[in-house]
Amino acid sequence: MNPGYPNRSISRILKQLMLLMVLMLPAVPTTTQAAVNCELNYPASDVARLFPESDNYKISYFSFARQGGEPLLRKVEARLGSVPALYAPLNVPYTLYEIYKGGKRIGYIHGVNQKGQYGVLEVFVSLDMKGMIKAFYIQRMAGQWVNKFTLPKFGKQFVGLTLRDFELYDPVSGKGSGKVAAMTNPAPLAVTDFYGLQRAVKKNLVLMDEFVYSTQKGKQ
Amino acid sequence: MISRFQIASKNLLRKKSRTTLTLIGIMLSSWVLVSLLGFNRGYETALNRDIDNMGYQLMVMAKGCPYEAATMMLQGGAGLRYIEQTMVNSIAARPEVDKVTPILMQAFFDPDKGDGGGIAGYFGIDLATYPGMKPFFRFRQGGWFKNDTAAEAVMGYEAAELEQREVGDMIMVPEKNVPLKVVGILERTGTQDDGTIYVPLKTLQKISAIDKITTIGIKVKKDADITKLENSLYQLPDMQVVSFTQVKQTIMKLISTARMMVLSIAIIALLIAMIGVVNTILMSVMERIQEIGILKTMGAMPIDIFFLVWTETLILCSVGGIAGIGLAIVFARLSDILVRRILPYSPGGELVAIDIRLALLTLAVILGVGLLSGIYPAWKAGRVRPLDSIRSEG
Amino acid sequence: MTTDNGVSLEARGLTRVYCRGSEKINAIDGVSLTIRRGDFVSFTGPSGSGKTTLVNLLGCLENPSSGELDLAGRSIFGGGKILGEKALTRIRRDTFGYIFQNFYLIPTLTVRENVALPLAFYKKPGVDGEVDRLLGMLGMNHRMHHLPGQISGGEMQRVAIARALVNRPDILLADEPTGNLDTKRAREIGEVLTDLNRSAGLTIVMVTHNPDMARLGGRLIEMRDGQAFESG
Numbered sequence: 001m002n003p004g005y006p007n008r009s010i011s012r013i014l015k016q017l018m019l020l021m022v023l024m025l026p027a028v029p030t031t032t033q034a035a036v037n038c039e040l041n042y043p044a045s046d047v048a049r050l051f052p053e054s055d056n057y058k059i060s061y062f063s064f065a066r067q068g069g070e071p072l073l074r075k076v077e078a079r080l081g082s083v084p085a086l087y088a089p090l091n092v093p094y095t096l097y098e099i100y101k102g103g104k105r106i107g108y109i110h111g112v113n114q115k116g117q118y119g120v121l122e123v124f125v126s127l128d129m130k131g132m133i134k135a136f137y138i139q140r141m142a143g144q145w146v147n148k149f150t151l152p153k154f155g156k157q158f159v160g161l162t163l164r165d166f167e168l169y170d171p172v173s174g175k176g177s178g179k180v181a182a183m184t185n186p187a188p189l190a191v192t193d194f195y196g197l198q199r200a201v202k203k204n205l206v207l208m209d210e211f212v213y214s215t216q217k218g219k220q
Numbered sequence: 221m222i223s224r225f226q227i228a229s230k231n232l233l234r235k236k237s238r239t240t241l242t243l244i245g246i247m248l249s250s251w252v253l254v255s256l257l258g259f260n261r262g263y264e265t266a267l268n269r270d271i272d273n274m275g276y277q278l279m280v281m282a283k284g285c286p287y288e289a290a291t292m293m294l295q296g297g298a299g300l301r302y303i304e305q306t307m308v309n310s311i312a313a314r315p316e317v318d319k320v321t322p323i324l325m326q327a328f329f330d331p332d333k334g335d336g337g338g339i340a341g342y343f344g345i346d347l348a349t350y351p352g353m354k355p356f357f358r359f360r361q362g363g364w365f366k367n368d369t370a371a372e373a374v375m376g377y378e379a380a381e382l383e384q385r386e387v388g389d390m391i392m393v394p395e396k397n398v399p400l401k402v403v404g405i406l407e408r409t410g411t412q413d414d415g416t417i418y419v420p421l422k423t424l425q426k427i428s429a430i431d432k433i434t435t436i437g438i439k440v441k442k443d444a445d446i447t448k449l450e451n452s453l454y455q456l457p458d459m460q461v462v463s464f465t466q467v468k469q470t471i472m473k474l475i476s477t478a479r480m481m482v483l484s485i486a487i488i489a490l491l492i493a494m495i496g497v498v499n500t501i502l503m504s505v506m507e508r509i510q511e512i513g514i515l516k517t518m519g520a521m522p523i524d525i526f527f528l529v530w531t532e533t534l535i536l537c538s539v540g541g542i543a544g545i546g547l548a549i550v551f552a553r554l555s556d557i558l559v560r561r562i563l564p565y566s567p568g569g570e571l572v573a574i575d576i577r578l579a580l581l582t583l584a585v586i587l588g589v590g591l592l593s594g595i596y597p598a599w600k601a602g603r604v605r606p607l608d609s610i611r612s613e614g
Numbered sequence: 615m616t617t618d619n620g621v622s623l624e625a626r627g628l629t630r631v632y633c634r635g636s637e638k639i640n641a642i643d644g645v646s647l648t649i650r651r652g653d654f655v656s657f658t659g660p661s662g663s664g665k666t667t668l669v670n671l672l673g674c675l676e677n678p679s680s681g682e683l684d685l686a687g688r689s690i691f692g693g694g695k696i697l698g699e700k701a702l703t704r705i706r707r708d709t710f711g712y713i714f715q716n717f718y719l720i721p722t723l724t725v726r727e728n729v730a731l732p733l734a735f736y737k738k739p740g741v742d743g744e745v746d747r748l749l750g751m752l753g754m755n756h757r758m759h760h761l762p763g764q765i766s767g768g769e770m771q772r773v774a775i776a777r778a779l780v781n782r783p784d785i786l787l788a789d790e791p792t793g794n795l796d797t798k799r800a801r802e803i804g805e806v807l808t809d810l811n812r813s814a815g816l817t818i819v820m821v822t823h824n825p826d827m828a829r830l831g832g833r834l835i836e837m838r839d840g841q842a843f844e845s846g
Binding site for chain 3: 222226231233516524607
């Protein structure tokens with residue numbers, strides 16, 4: 001009798017099981033359908049336009065599923081003051097463009113999807129290392145008033161604002177004070193889209209605060 | 221007293237972990253085997269049912285016109301050709317035809333969609349006839365349009381997710397800037413329907429300023445000769461006919477290759493499991509060589525020992541096989557989901573159909589192969605001489 | 615062919631030759647002996663003297679190279695005939711019970727099941743009730759539902775004895791039955807064997823190294839270089 005045999009037999013059967021699993025692997029359901037995320041259509045030229053002083057960028061991703069989970073999602077929703085959107089589950093990957101100049105990180109570009117009047121709003125902001133908005137960009141919006149919102153005059157109203165400015169104002173109810181409350185709507189018919197854009201930027205800044213700036217503070 | 225079956229089954233309990241692992245091996249391979257055999261049967265049945273559910277077995281469109289949304293969107297709608305709506309009535313009048321449904325496909329360029337804009341596909345459909353042709357559509361929210369001229373849309377799941385639309389929201393038809401109210405969102409189907417936006421035929425004709433259609437779906441009467449109808453439709457000038465019988469044959473051809481491959485894998489898995497059985501039984505024979513010798517001094521004939529060891533194989537294979545088949549039946553719906561993920565096209569309904577006949581057939585295969593693999597260890601055990609077991613000394 | 619006149623086993627010129635390479639070894643070298651019904655014969659001798667080989671030949675566990683063996687007046691070996699495994703099994707199950715130094719109980723069967731084990735393969739007429747009778751006789755009733763791992767070595771050998779006797783053999787062959795037991799347990803097993811010989815008239819052929827055990831039998835045969843020398 002070979003005393004080592006039972007172990008060999010177990011390992012062989014385990015190998016057999018693994019082989020089966022590998023064979024079955026392509027069949028394993030991707031239980032969560034890839035959710036729609038928000039990315040720049042032309043990152044190279046978009047980054048150069050939104051962050052003219054940059055010479056390089058890196059892409060990274062964050063999501064509630066990977067960090068913070070359900071509790072963090074609830075916290076963010078509470079900070080935004082409304083119910084979650086139908087299509088914003090835990091596994092939406094958020095794309096973060098980290099902006100560099102001479103090897104040093106000088107800021108970020110980050111976009112979010114927001115429900116608009118006739119379709120989705122894809123709204124990006126570029127931010128410096130302290131979380132102040134440097135540029136505002138609408139990548140996608142539907143409706144005959146789109147060109148009014150994409151005018152530089154409208155976008156400039158966001159430049160220089162920080163999360164503090166948005167905390168003084170509730171873009172869901174339209175109540176509050178400060179610079180955000182003072183913004184003018186260039187298309188009075190497009191109320192949903194006007195508030196949608198403000199809400200998109202607030203959501204953007206809250207997400208950046210939770211996933212990027214607060215972790216940076218933690219590291220310091 | 222004690223039966224030979226009890227002796228055999230108690231022997232298997234000696235090395236519990238080894239027996240368990242062998243059982244798991246047999247169980248998994250019989251699970252895979254019965255599921256695949258079930259799939260072999262179920263898929264074709266489901267595909268047939270699906271094609272019947274399609275409502276229309278034939279589609280007629282102008283020559284060169286794309287007949288499904290994906291091609292239309294790839295071509296940016298450039299290849300669309302129109303047919304007169306009067307054609308619907310002339311086809312409907314044919315004796316073989318049960319029902320017809322007119323369809324208008326339109327592609328609009330949306331400059332804000334994706335990289336450098338994209339094509340949004342719209343299907344103008346007849347509220348009275350089309351839903352009956354797609355009975356497998358399930359609504360996640362809402363339902364079909366209020367009437368055939370309503371400024372309303374029903375969205376496929378992915379189209380709705382991309383635009384973050386819910387029932388009650390508005391969408392804007394690109395290029396035309398016409399607002400439509402979303403009244404229904406379909407469940408995910410895993411097909412191109414997910415990316416399609418359905419609009420009442422008349423509404424889409426109005427938006428596109430066209431009074432024609434692109435496609436006619438034809439449901440043939442039961443027992444009618446489809447081939448004859450097909451041939452007569454081919455006679456129509458500048459028309460092309462797409463038959464789902466052909467589509468089905470193409471799909472079955474595609475699937476058969478995959479099916480053969482998976483079946484080979486199942487057979488390999490079964491063989492591996494059986495090598496496990498040979499190994500387990502042979503090891504247990506080697507470990508018990510002295511006991512087997514003693515059984516022979518007690519009066520056990522070689523054939524008795526052969527059957528004793530063979531019974532062990534039989535127990536392992538039947539327990540493992542029955543457990544595997546049981547699991548396959550319990551998890552048949554899970555297998556359905558898995559199969560759906562890997563196949564290029566999956567019809568609705570049960571893909572893995574396991575009935576009692578198939579279960580028994582699989583069990584017979586497992587037992588047959590198992591007993592064959594049990595012959596060698598059993599023969600080896602039968603040949604043990606009593607003296608081999610007794611310490612040679614003196 | 616001899617007639618049965620109370621003779622249980624009769625060997626004439628039994629020889630067993632083994633080949634080791636080109637060398638031939640006479641493990642048993644022309645042994646002749648007679649064992650009568652009710653004898654208790656002990657075989658002793660140094661290792662390699664051939665005692666176990668002789669008992670294996672007497673017990674029909676293998677064929678001799680030459681010589682003759684009669685069993686209860688019936689010729690078994692002789693005239694150069696070689697018996698196959700099936701024929702040997704038939705003879706063994708009708709005539710012999712065997713016990714060994716290493717008990718060889720099946721660990722997953724209870725004491726009672728182990729004793730009943732031979733009946734699963736062969737059952738002589740009239741042995742119903744033997745299992746319980748033997749367990750009672752050998753004082754193992756209270757242990758019948760225990761597994762072999764739960765009883766002592768001496769008890770295991772008692773179970774092996776009961777198993778060997780369940781088909782009522784004419785002769786009990788015991789190969790070093792106390793080799794794995796301490797003195798006290800060995801003495802107990804010795805008493806059991808003596809009792810079986812005296813009260814039940816069982817013929818016992820035993821191989822032993824133990825001088826005390828060897829003296830239990832009425833006859834003592836010493837093996838030296840494949841030859842048997844009976845003392846007394």
